Every structure is written in structure tokens, then in C-alpha cells.
Amino acid sequence: MKRFSIFSLARNALTGHRHWEKMWRSPDPKREYDVVIIGGGGHGLGAAYFLAKEHGITNVAVLEKGWLGGGNTGRNTMTVRSNFLREDSVPFHEMSLDLYHQLSRDLNYNLMVSQRGMITFIQSSAANRVALQMANTMHIYGAEYRMLTLDEVKQKIPIFDPSPDMRLPVRGGVYQPRASMVRHDAVAWGFARAADARGVDIIQNCEVTGIQQENGAVTGVETTRGLIKARKIGMAVAGHGSVVASMVGQRLPITTQPLQAWVSEPVKPVLNEIVVIRSYYGTYLMQSDKGEIVVGQGCDPYPSYAQRGTFPIIEDATTSMLEVFPSFGRLKLLRHWAGMLDIPYDGSPIISKTNTRGFYIDVAGSGGFKTTPAAAKTFAHLIAKDTPHPLAEKLGLERFSSGRLIQEGGVSANR
Amino acid sequence: MLEIPCPWCGPRNESEFVCAGEADRKRPSDPEAETEEAWADYLFNSTNPKGVVREWWWHVSGCTRWFQIDRDTVTHEITPVEESSK
Numbered sequence A: 001m002k003r004f005s006i007f008s009l010a011r012n013a014l015t016g017h018r019h020w021e022k023m024w025r026s027p028d029p030k031r032e033y034d035v036v037i038i039g040g041g042g043h044g045l046g047a048a049y050f051l052a053k054e055h056g057i058t059n060v061a062v063l064e065k066g067w068l069g070g071g072n073t074g075r076n077t078m079t080v081r082s083n084f085l086r087e088d089s090v091p092f093h094e095m096s097l098d099l100y101h102q103l104s105r106d107l108n109y110n111l112m113v114s115q116r117g118m119i120t121f122i123q124s125s126a127a128n129r130v131a132l133q134m135a136n137t138m139h140i141y142g143a144e145y146r147m148l149t150l151d152e153v154k155q156k157i158p159i160f161d162p163s164p165d166m167r168l169p170v171r172g173g174v175y176q177p178r179a180s181m182v183r184h185d186a187v188a189w190g191f192a193r194a195a196d197a198r199g200v201d202i203i204q205n206c207e208v209t210g211i212q213q214e215n216g217a218v219t220g221v222e223t224t225r226g227l228i229k230a231r232k233i234g235m236a237v238a239g240h241g242s243v244v245a246s247m248v249g250q251r252l253p254i255t256t257q258p259l260q261a262w263v264s265e266p267v268k269p270v271l272n273e274i275v276v277i278r279s280y281y282g283t284y285l286m287q288s289d290k291g292e293i294v295v296g297q298g299c300d301p302y303p304s305y306a307q308r309g310t311f312p313i314i315e316d317a318t319t320s321m322l323e324v325f326p327s328f329g330r331l332k333l334l335r336h337w338a339g340m341l342d343i344p345y346d347g348s349p350i351i352s353k354t355n356t357r358g359f360y361i362d363v364a365g366s367g368g369f370k371t372t373p374a375a376a377k378t379f380a381h382l383i384a385k386d387t388p389h390p391l392a393e394k395l396g397l398e399r400f401s402s403g404r405l406i407q408e409g410g411v412s413a414n415r
Numbered sequence B: 001m002l003e004i005p006c007p008w009c010g011p012r013n014e015s016e017f018v019c020a021g022e023a024d025r026k027r028p029s030d031p032e033a034e035t036e037e038a039w040a041d042y043l044f045n046s047t048n049p050k051g052v053v054r055e056w057w058w059h060v061s062g063c064t065r066w067f068q069i070d071r072d073t074v075t076h077e078i079t080p081v082e083e084s085s086k
């Protein structure tokens, strides 16, 4: 791998950018690997990277049915944060933020981390209580999360212009300064390039259609490019968890639901922070580096694999946005899309062994872009060592039979 | 946007309904006799198929009754389930 630097940039500029080397090879699949990862999103590619880097396991393939990052990794709204309710959630998400802030250097790939901060509007006493509880939990782990008065909110967001007859008036806000936006494609590409450089085979247009096993242990995968043997298999397929896990007869505590987002035409900078309206399960918006206003809300309210969203969500989100940013009513919508999320029953990620030996799962859950580096690192640890990483010990499937759920559902909207 | 055929009210806008999950879920008759895994399977797991699924829907902002439909989770095609309107 040729490293990117100011010199490589200058050299390639002088030769008209015609000689950049390919960022990763596109090898044909080998007959056999130590580990096969299903799913070439951030989670799968990151797991392959950490397997190679931290565990010296380089005979690894990542199999992607489409193109790298073409799933949710390239569809999300790029927000990374660690404001969570439960003690089991905060350190995991904090590790993810830490990793995000150092990965550009480790991967030699600019993830364009932009630390904008996130402000959640407080519009009910229930939201106020949740915010305080979160702030207390987060302070235990050294994560800054602080309440803002209405005046402070207005100072930070000059364009904030709530209508006087709002049904739920904004009383103030709660602020996580370290919440950031990260260029999502770069996460997939950066992990892919660094994993490839360490010997990982990245194989696109290769769909896994079956999983072979013998005596309760996996032996390989059937794919659209033939049979590939593997000692261990890691699944990181976001919106297809139940489909792939059913290949070994594993049922999961998840439902697959669409999540939508849409962006406006680009405008001059007007909004620095990521803003959440109507508290934790409401509408969120931000301005991208390109100037577009990016808007999203919660998942569609029923299971679907259709990869398109339902209209009431857009209508509802637009209504709530215009209540506080009436000037955005003049914006033109440019694009709208949806991705499919595997929502676990308790809203927390699942990183786990299964009933089939050698078959491991990483269910990113509702907001799995923010968890990508931490999930990838702990998933690689689980696959390599067969025991969970200390920070992901509580994230296994056992929590559902033991009753130790990590309830985040009500507060962790997907952003 | 789905149009849900309520057996009592006819086709109505999806926003009047709550999707109440898979209909093939059966509560074990003697929960105490179940293993923890089996009980957790009933409580939390779902088949979550990519394709046709039989579901409970609740017409919460209409006649408030419950009924079943078969719905394709890819095409969103809906087929009423006759028995459920009895």
C-alpha cells in the first residue's frame, strides 16, 4: 500500500491524477479461509482489519453481495455520539468515539471527522429527566453531556426561531460537545484499504446463499461465486441478519425496519451543531460539509425489506422541523432514500456467539454507524479468541434468556 | 404508504393502525416448564422473513379491533386472512 501524504498528493497532482494505485485488490476467492466475514459494510470490513492488525489473522475474506459500503454504511446520516442511558452502553460508545478520533491516522485515510456537537431540544419534563439521568451516567465514564438554558440554545443556533404557539415549547437543551460527523464512505474505504494491505481478500459481488456445517460447527459458505471453506464465519449484514442467520437455523431477537433520510439543496453555512427536535425519538437535522440540510427521524413503524420509506415519517419530521426552523420551508429537497436496519428487541447492539460453533454475529442495530469501530474491534476479538471483549461482554445473545436486557430502545433514535 | 384492509372498516390509511407483530407466535401453555431459551424465544425472537409474513394489526384509530393479514415484506403486497374477521 502506498501511503497517502502531502507528497503523494503533490506528485499525483503533477501527473494529472492518472497514476493513483487501486485502493484494494479484487482477488478471486480462494478455496479456503481461516475466517470469512459476510457483509462488506463498515462493521465487516472493520472486523477484518482488526483481525489482521490486532490478532495476526490475515487469511480472511470479506464477502459482499453488492459493493463496499452500499448497505447502510453509505446511507446513514454520519452522526457519531455516545449519549446513552445505560451503564453497559456508555463505555462501549465512548470507545467508539475515541477510535473514530484516531482512526484517520491509523488507517492513513481521512475520515473527515467533524466535531460539531449535538444539541437535543428539551420539550417535556420526561425528556428533561432522561437527559439528566444520561448526563449522570455519562459523567461516571468521563463523557461530557450538559444541560443548556434556552438562551444558550439560542446563542449556539442563531437560526433557531421557534414559533410562539408551538405545541411542545422548547425549554432548553442538552449538549454533547464531542458528538461528530464522520464521512461514512471513507469508513468503509479506509478499513478496506488497510485490511487489504494486511492481506485480507475483499470480494465484492459475492452473495452468501448458504452456510455449511458439520457436527454443529461451520465448515464453509455457499456463494454466488462458488463454495468457500471457512473455519469461522462472522456475520455483519445489517438489514439481513435474520435471513443469513436462518441459514444455520438461528432465530434472532430483531425486526428489520426501514430508516429514511433526505437532504436539501446545499446552502451557505447556517447550522453548526447536529440538532434533535422533540427529544430523543424525534426529528434530527444537521448541515453537511457540502451545505445540504440532512434530515431524519425514527424507523418506519413496521417490518420491511423494501428499502424505501413510508410518507407519514417525512410529513411528521417536516412539520416538527418547520416549527423551530421556519426559514427551512424555502429549501428544495434534493434526494431521499432508506436503508434497512435490524432493530434488536432492546435497542442495543448484539455481538455474540451462536448455537452453531464458529458462527458469530454482529447485529449493528438501530444506530450502528457510531458503533462501527468499537463493534469491529470487539467482534474481531470474539472471533479470534472465542471469548467476548471486556467492553462487549454484556452484548451477547445470552442477555435475552437471562433477562439482562440493555434497554435503549426508547431513547436511542438512529442518528 | 400502505392501505390496510380492516375486515370491518375496509381499506384505510396505515397511520390509523399499529402493526402488532408476527401472528404465528404461540404462548407456551406452561411457561414454568419451559427452558429459559425457549421462553426467551417466545418473548423476543421473531422469524422476520424477507417475504410473506402473517401479522396481527390493530385498528387503533378506527374500530379498535384486531385482525390478521398476510403481507410481503419486500413488495408490500397484502392479502386479507379470512378467518381473522370472524
Ligand SMILES: Cc1cc2nc3c(=O)[nH]c(=O)nc-3n(C[C@H](O)[C@H](O)[C@H](O)COP(=O)(O)OP(=O)(O)OC[C@H]3O[C@@H](n4cnc5c(N)ncnc54)[C@H](O)[C@@H]3O)c2cc1C
Pocket: A038, A039, A040, A041, A042, A043, A044, A063, A064, A065, A066, A067, A068, A069, A070, A071, A072, A073, A074, A075, A076, A077, A078, A079, A080, A206, A207, A208, A209, A236, A237, A238, A239, A240, A244, A259, A260, A261, A296, A337, A338, A339, A340, A341, A364, A365, A366, A367, A368, A369, A370, A371, A414, A415
Ligand atoms: C437513513 C439512515 C440513517 C442512519 N443514520 C445513522 C447515524 O446518523 N448514526 C449512526 O450511528 N447510525 C446511523 N444509521 C445506522 C447505520 O447506518 C447502520 O447501523 C450501520 O451502517 C450498519 O453497518 P454494517 O456494516 O453492519 O451494515 P451495512 O453497511 O449495511 O453492511 C452490510 C452489508 O452486508 C451485505 N450483505 C447482506 N446480505 C449479504 C449476503 N447474504 N452475502 C453477502 N453480503 C451480504 C449488504 O449488501 C451490506 O453491504 C443510519 C441508517 C440509515 C439507513
Ligand SMILES: [Zn+2]
Pocket: B006, B007, B008, B009, B010, B059, B062, B063, B064, B065
Ligand atoms: Zn377497523
